[in-house]
Amino acid sequence: MGGKKNKNKAENTDIQQTLEASRRDFLKKAGISGAAVLSGAAAVLAGYRHEKSKNKGEFVKVLTTDNKLVKIAAEEVEGYEPGLKELQKRGREGIPGKKWVMIIDLSKCRNARKCIEACQSAHHLRPYEYHINTLVMQESVNTPAYFMPKPCQHCDNPPCVSVCPVDATFKRQDGVVLIDNERCIGCRFCIAACPYSARMFHWEEPVNAQADKDKEYDIELNVPQKKGTISKCLFSSDRLRENQLPYCVSACPNGVYYFGDENEDAVTNGTTKETVKLSELLKQNGGYRLMPELGTQPRVYYLPPKNRIFDFDQDKPREEDLII
Amino acid sequence: MNAETKIPGLETEKIDRIASDILRPVRINKVFIIWTAFLFIALAVCLYVYTIQLRKGLIITGIRDFTSWGMYIANFVFFVATSLVGMLISCVLGLIGFKWITPLSRIAEIIAVAFAAIAGLVIISDMGRPDRLPYVFLHARVQSPILWDVTVVTTYFVLSLLLWFFPLIPDIAVAKTRLKGRPAFLIRIYEILSFKWVHHAEQYKILRQAVKILILLIIPTALAIHTVTSWLFAVNPRAGWDSTIFGPYFVSGAFVSGTSALIIAMYFFRTNYRLKDYITDFHFERLARLLFLVSAVYLYFNLNEYLVPAYKMKKFDAVHIHELFTGDYALLFWVTQTMGLILPLILLLFKRIRRPLPMLIIALFMFAAAWLKRYIIVVPPQGHPYLPIQYVPEEWMVYRPTLMESAITLASFLLVLIIITLLSKFFPVIPIVETAHEEKENEIK
Ligand code: SF4
Ligand code: SF4
Numbered sequence: 001m002g003g004k005k006n007k008n009k010a011e012n013t014d015i016q017q018t019l020e021a022s023r024r025d026f027l028k029k030a031g032i033s034g035a036a037v038l039s040g041a042a043a044v045l046a047g048y049r050h051e052k053s054k055n056k057g058e059f060v061k062v063l064t065t066d067n068k069l070v071k072i073a074a075e076e077v078e079g080y081e082p083g084l085k086e087l088q089k090r091g092r093e094g095i096p097g098k099k100w101v102m103i104i105d106l107s108k109c110r111n112a113r114k115c116i117e118a119c120q121s122a123h124h125l126r127p128y129e130y131h132i133n134t135l136v137m138q139e140s141v142n143t144p145a146y147f148m149p150k151p152c153q154h155c156d157n158p159p160c161v162s163v164c165p166v167d168a169t170f171k172r173q174d175g176v177v178l179i180d181n182e183r184c185i186g187c188r189f190c191i192a193a194c195p196y197s198a199r200m201f202h203w204e205e206p207v208n209a210q211a212d213k214d215k216e217y218d219i220e221l222n223v224p225q226k227k228g229t230i231s232k233c234l235f236s237s238d239r240l241r242e243n244q245l246p247y248c249v250s251a252c253p254n255g256v257y258y259f260g261d262e263n264e265d266a267v268t269n270g271t272t273k274e275t276v277k278l279s280e281l282l283k284q285n286g287g288y289r290l291m292p293e294l295g296t297q298p299r300v301y302y303l304p305p306k307n308r309i310f311d312f313d314q315d316k317p318r319e320e321d322l323i324i
Numbered sequence: 325m326n327a328e329t330k331i332p333g334l335e336t337e338k339i340d341r342i343a344s345d346i347l348r349p350v351r352i353n354k355v356f357i358i359w360t361a362f363l364f365i366a367l368a369v370c371l372y373v374y375t376i377q378l379r380k381g382l383i384i385t386g387i388r389d390f391t392s393w394g395m396y397i398a399n400f401v402f403f404v405a406t407s408l409v410g411m412l413i414s415c416v417l418g419l420i421g422f423k424w425i426t427p428l429s430r431i432a433e434i435i436a437v438a439f440a441a442i443a444g445l446v447i448i449s450d451m452g453r454p455d456r457l458p459y460v461f462l463h464a465r466v467q468s469p470i471l472w473d474v475t476v477v478t479t480y481f482v483l484s485l486l487l488w489f490f491p492l493i494p495d496i497a498v499a500k501t502r503l504k505g506r507p508a509f510l511i512r513i514y515e516i517l518s519f520k521w522v523h524h525a526e527q528y529k530i531l532r533q534a535v536k537i538l539i540l541l542i543i544p545t546a547l548a549i550h551t552v553t554s555w556l557f558a559v560n561p562r563a564g565w566d567s568t569i570f571g572p573y574f575v576s577g578a579f580v581s582g583t584s585a586l587i588i589a590m591y592f593f594r595t596n597y598r599l600k601d602y603i604t605d606f607h608f609e610r611l612a613r614l615l616f617l618v619s620a621v622y623l624y625f626n627l628n629e630y631l632v633p634a635y636k637m638k639k640f641d642a643v644h645i646h647e648l649f650t651g652d653y654a655l656l657f658w659v660t661q662t663m664g665l666i667l668p669l670i671l672l673l674f675k676r677i678r679r680p681l682p683m684l685i686i687a688l689f690m691f692a693a694a695w696l697k698r699y700i701i702v703v704p705p706q707g708h709p710y711l712p713i714q715y716v717p718e719e720w721m722v723y724r725p726t727l728m729e730s731a732i733t734l735a736s737f738l739l740v741l742i743i744i745t746l747l748s749k750f751f752p753v754i755p756i757v758e759t760a761h762e763e764k765e766n767e768i769k
Contacts, residue, residue, distance in 0.1 A: 128716050135714050150711060159561060165470035166456075166463040185459050186382075186452015189470060191392040193560045197709045201392060201452065204383035227381045228452030291710060294561050322714040323721070 084216055088180070091219035091237070094172030099262035099299075100235055101175070102151065102249070103281060106305035108256045109134065109147040110315050118251030123231065124208035124223050128324055129200050131233040132248050136317060145312060146305035149256065151248065152177060152198040152233035153290060153298030160190035160199065169230065175262070175299050176237055180219055181229040190230060195294050199232045245270050262299075331498070331523045334760050342760050343502050346752045349597040350499070351506055356749055363742050370735035373728050374449065382452060384728045390713050391706040391723035396450035398702040399733050402581065402695050403443035403740075404477065404553045405574065409582025410436025410484050411546035415539045417614075424610050426762050427602045427754045431589050433488035434753070435582070438743035440481040440549075444474075446736045469555045476548045483545055487538045488747070490531060495756045497521035510750060550575045557701070563633075563640035564705030573625040579618035580665075581694030587611055587687035589744070591680055593753055602754050605679055612678035615687075619669050626665070643708045652722070653704050656696055664693020 059071045082090070111134050119131050131151065138145040154177050161171050168183035169190055191199045205227045206212075212224035220237035236246030244250070249257040249270030260267030260278060268275045281287065285303040331339060377384050387394040413432035417425050425432075448454050464471050500514040521527060554574035557565040567573070590611070594603040633641040634649070648657045668686050671677045677686070703723055713721055747753075 128720070130715075133715060135712055137712070159559075163468055163470070163559065165465055165468035166459045167465050168463075183456075183459065183463060184453065185456040187450070187470060188392045188452070189468070189556070191389065192557075192562070192706070195561045195710050197390065197711050197713070200389050202381070203388065204381045296561075323718045324715055 081216070087216065087218050087220070088182070090241075091178065092170065092172065092180075094174035094176060094237075095240060096173065097263065098174040098240075100154070100240065101260060101262045101267065101278060102154075102235070102246075102300045103258040103267055103278070103287065103303060104149055104300065105256050105258070105285070105303040106146050106148060107303065107308050108254045109149055109305075110254055110310050110312075111136075111147040111317070112253055114251045114253055115149060115248035115257070118247040119233075122236070122247045123221065123234075124206060124212060124225055125200075125231070126207050129207075129231075131200070131231065136322065144305070145316065146308075147312075147315075148302070149248075150196065150198070150290075151235075151300060153196050153296065153300045154233075154235060156297035156299060157295055159193040159195065159294075159296060163189045163193045165189065174240075176235045176240075177232075178219060178234055178237065179222060179230050179232055181222060181226045181231065182217055182219075184226075184229040186228040186230070188230070195291060195296065196298075199230055201230055202227045331494075331757060331760075332525045332528070334757070334764065338760050338763065339498060339756065340502075342763070343498055343752075343756050345601065346599070346754050346756050346759075347499055347502060349748075350503070350510075350750060350752065352749075356745075360742070360745060363738055363745065367735055367738045367742070370731045370738065373731040374735065376728065377449075377732065378454070384726060386719075386724045386726045386729065388720040388723070389716070390709060390720060391703060393450070393702055393706065394723055395699065395725045395729055395733050396446060398698040399695070399736060400443055400446045400450070401553055401574075401702065402698040403439045403446055403736065404549055405578035405694065405698070406581045406585050407436045407439035407443065407480070407484070408546050408550055408575070408578040409586050410487070411542050412579050412582060412618075413586065414487060415543050415546075419539060419543075423762060423765075424607060426758050427599075428586065428590065428607060428611075430488065430491070430753055430755055431593065431748075432582075432586055433484060434744055434747045435585050435589060436484040437481065437488055437747070438740045439585075440477060440484055441743060442736050442739045443477055444481070445739065446733075449732055449736075469552055469559060472552045473549070473556065476545055476552055480542070480545045480549045483538055483542050487535065487542060490535050490538065491755055491758065492751060493517070493519060493521050493531065494523065494528070495752050497523065498756050499752060513750070547575060550578050557705075562705050562709070563638075564644040564701075567629060569625060569628055573629055576618065576622045576625050577694065577697065580615070580622050580690060583611065583615045583618055584687040584690040584694065587615070587683050588691060591684040591687075593748065594680070597748075597753065599754060602759065608680045608683050609678045612672055612683055615683075615690075616669065616672040619665060619672075619690075623665055623669065626661070640708070640710060644705060647704050647708065648700065652707075653700060657700055660693040660697045660700060664690050664697065 059073060061069055061071050063069055113134055116130065116132055116134065119125070120127065120129065123131060125131070132149060134147050134149045136145060137148045154175055156171075156175065158169075158171055158177050160169050161177060164170075165187060166183055166185055168181075168185070169177065169179045171177050186201070188201060191201065202225055206225035209224065209227065215224050217224060218238060220234060220241060222231050222234055225231055236244075236248070239246055245259050245268065246257075249259045252270050255269055255271035257270040258267035258276070258278075258281065259270060260275070262278060265278045266275050267278045267281065281303075282301060287301045287303050289298045289301055330336065385394060385396075387396075410433050413425055414429040418429065448457060451457070460471065460474055496514050497518040500511065500518050503511050503514060551571040551574065554570040558567055558570035560566070587608070590603050590607065594600055630645070630648070634645045637645070647653050668690055671682075671686060676682070707722065
């Protein structure tokens with residue numbers, strides 16, 4: 001693999017260690033958890049509050065041991081669960097400064113379908129309800145068949161977003177296209193518009209509806225799923241917020257997926273955890289996007305299925321295997 | 325006769341005769357009661373099926389992730405299409421100056437009102453979350469053709485209702501003193517709706533102006549509703565929908581289904597309401613010519629829509645064309661094209677065919693074919709998306725409408741019939757005053 005030239009061994013599953021993340025970690029460890037510490041660290045707090053106010057997040061009031069009422073950013077309190085309002089707000093804005101991209105290396109995919117399982121369990125879906133599906137592709141009789149994992153392409157010019165009548169599906173500043181099932185009216189115009197068949201609909205009560213009934217709706221996870229609304233791949237935005245790789249990416253046993261930030265030109269392989277330069281990876285492997293002629297500008301890139309490391313015909317499903 | 329009913333320029337005897345003919349069916353008789361009871365009972369059954377859909381979700385239909393717009397949407401398109409006949413008859417032909425439309429214009433308006441009103445309900449039956457309907461306005465996004473569609477369909481419905489009602493006011497004033505033996509509530513309604521109309525020349529002048537304004541507003545609105553409806557499909561990058569002529573193609577098709585609906589209704593009113601003297605063979609002959617014209621235009625658009633892609637056979641267009649010409653939908657496709665378009669066009673050339681009964685039969689075929697044609701436009705392009713359909717249950721691969729969704733679709737037709745029945749039974753279906761004027765003009769000639 002040509003992309004290995006620029007590899008960087010990363011120690012953990014983090015996409016990258018940004019200053020922002022480490023600062024936040026530090027603050028957490030420094031013990032914002034206890035109000036006692038707060039009382040003694042008024043100066044730190046003042047500066048910190050000033051910083052946080054730039055982000056305009058949710059604030060909570062905390063009573064210190066010396067009976068002072070102070071206001072701190074809610075997400076810094078340990079055990080804090082953001083409310084629906086905050087989840088919706090940050091979910092619609094996205095993660096500042098990022099431009100997420102996914103690269104799928106077709107030469108490595110042998111249809112293990114682990115990505116699909118991880119996705120379906122995270123998002124509470126039935127085995128035939130897909131955010132991501134691996135397809136058996138063959139362009140023409142004389143060209144070889146191959147497996148192609150197909151998530152939502154998170155188009156930069158998304159037809160699904162244009163047609164939605166109520167802004168239930170939208171594009172965030174970090175490139176992710178999300179769906180708000182608190183808003184969706186179930187018209188399915190977006191399904192008609194998506195050329196990649198990336199969207200699914202809850203035709204009946206979702207599989208975990210009963211168990212999820214009281215959960216706060218997280219727009220970045222799209223759980224609880226709701227009957228009569230759309231769902232689709234979310235690039236695991238909830239994981240991205242925690243500096244983790246998407247569910248599918250980390251579940252793949254075959255090193256098919258790279259995921260990362262276009263602004264930093266760095267993507268990390270979900271299996272090997274190597275971080276490589278995005279531009280180099282695409283350049284050396286002839287990266288391409290699906291159906292570029294439609295002008296949808298996908299954020300998912302594919303590396304062609306050349307020099308495959310396994311025998312495709314051995315894994316090839318029969319016609320009847322394609323029906324479940 | 326008191327002064328109130330004296331209409332400027334018309335003899336009272338003429339009005340008396342015409343009014344008594346036209347008001348004859350305006351009464352509640354046994355047939356009417358049985359018929360409406362049947363309609364409402366059937367409707368109740370279908371609405372019960374809809375409550376099942378509300379409870380269980382759209383799973384009770386045959387639509388799934390790939391073909392996600394099915395019979396409901398096809399039916400919606402058909403309803404919008406049929407409602408366009410109001411604009412064609414009263415507005416386009418009326419503005420050109422054809423006098424023979426006088427006894428037909430109100431029937432055309434009733435059809436327009438009924439189909440436009442129910443089209444809105446049909447679209448709600450397709451929604452996954454009908455409870456969120458207000459969001460369409462609360463969170464409206466101007467980019468979405470759905471907002472345009474909702475806006476223009478509502479506008480068209482209101483304008484059509486007004487165009488049905490305004491010319492009716494003088495007739496109501498004429499009728500209110502001639503409703504002996506009718507139920508009291510009906511007489512009361514007539515009293516209110518006549519708005520103290522005294523047949524003053526000035527009143528007529530204002531009425532004529534109001535109608536003219538309505539007509540001028542309706543023409544662009546009607547064009548807009550069907551063009552925007554066609555864009556619900558044409559804006560999507562899919563083979564079979566991705567067409568630049570969808571707007572005019574839909575509008576020309578709409579005139580075919582609308583004209584057939586009008587012919588069916590005319591035949592019905594003529595025989596059941598005994599209006600043979602008013603809706604004559606001559607009117608059927610005229611409508612036969614109109615039907616020929618709109619069908620020929622529609623055929624022309626069909627040639628463009630199918631033959632041009634069929635000549636090039638681009639990858640995905642080819643899949644779609646094969647499906648229609650020789651594949652799963654071939655039978656449906658060729659039946660609609662021949663029975664619903666080509667054969668009628670040939671038959672309409674013969675004078676013997678352009679008479680009431682043969683016209684009724686042709687219109688019934690074309691009306692049914694028009695419905696199936698909407699199905700062919702909506703459903704097949706979704707069956708073959710750009711990426712293959714794999715690893716899904718078998719019934720997800722091909723769309724098959726279920727009995728339950730057929731019942732819910734049937735409900736929409738029942739509602740249309742109910743509206744048409746009520747409007748035509750409680751109010752004169754042929755304009756009284758206008759007909760009297762026309763008769764007079766012919767006498768002078
Ligand atoms: S792949 Fe489909 S669902 Fe995803 S952003 Fe593009 S158009 Fe929308
Ligand atoms: S189904 Fe929901 S997300 Fe899709 S276009 Fe309609 S409202 Fe928007």
